[in-house]
Amino acid sequence: VQLVESGGGVVQVGGSLRLSCTASGFSLDEYGVGWFRQPPGKEYEGVATISSTDDRTFYSDSVKGRFTISRDSAKNTVHLQMNDLIPEDTGLYYCAADRGAQAVYIVGTYEYEGPGTQVTVSS
Numbered sequence: 001v002q003l004v005e006s007g008g009g010v011v012q013v014g015g016s017l018r019l020s021c022t023a024s025g026f027s028l029d030e031y032g033v034g035w036f037r038q039p040p041g042k043e044y045e046g047v048a049t050i051s052s053t054d055d056r057t058f059y060s061d062s063v064k065g066r067f068t069i070s071r072d073s074a075k076n077t078v079h080l081q082m083n084d085l086i087p088e089d090t091g092l093y094y095c096a097a098d099r100g101a102q103a104v105y106i107v108g109t110y111e112y113e114g115p116g117t118q119v120t121v122s123s
Contacts (some may be wrong), residue, residue, distance in 0.1 A: 001025030001112070005095055008117030011081035011085055017119060019080040021095030023112070028071070031111075032101025033078040035069060037091040037119070047093070048080060058103060062088070085121045092116045 007019040021033060034049035048059045048069040057069050068081040078095065094116035096104050104110055 003097060003112045004093055004116035005093065005114045005117040008024075008093060008119045010120045010122060013086060013121060013123050015085050015121070017085065018079070019082065019093055019095075019119070020077050021080070021097075021113060022075065022077045023097065024076075026112075028076050028078060029073050031097040031099050032104045033069075033071070033095060033097045034104030034110075035078075035080045035095050036107060037089075037093045039088065040092040043081060043105045046107060049103045049105040050078060051102045052098075052100050053102065056058045056102070058105060065105060082119070085119075086115050087121050089119060090121050091119060093119050102114060 013066050032052040033067045036044050037047050038044045050057050050069045066084045070079050094114050096110035096113045098110045
């Protein structure tokens with residue numbers, strides 16, 4: 001039973017990446033899921049979240065309009081599509097899931113958390 005992130009890498013300013021958060025051993029459809037990141041030398045911060053009940057989404061101001069969180073039930077995966085990337089988006093990105101949660105956005109302890117994937121935006 002675990003969450004695993006994938007899709008990180010190095011991209012130039014203005015580029016795009018799609019991160020995936022895939023669950024094994026349980027159905028993500030029953031869980032609120034959130035993406036978090038830790039920029040170099042800074043604290044963790046919530047980036048985006050999708051609710052467990054109606055797939056309502058919420059984004060931090062810093063990524064609103066550029067990032068999209070979505071659920072792919074067939075693949076038991078939640079994606080984070082990241083467009084128009086800027087150097088400030090560089091960091092370790094990880095996903096977390098909590099059963100029945102409306103939002104997984106505040107940095108804390110959740111039922112499942114992945115190890116993370118590195119995103120580097122180069123100028």
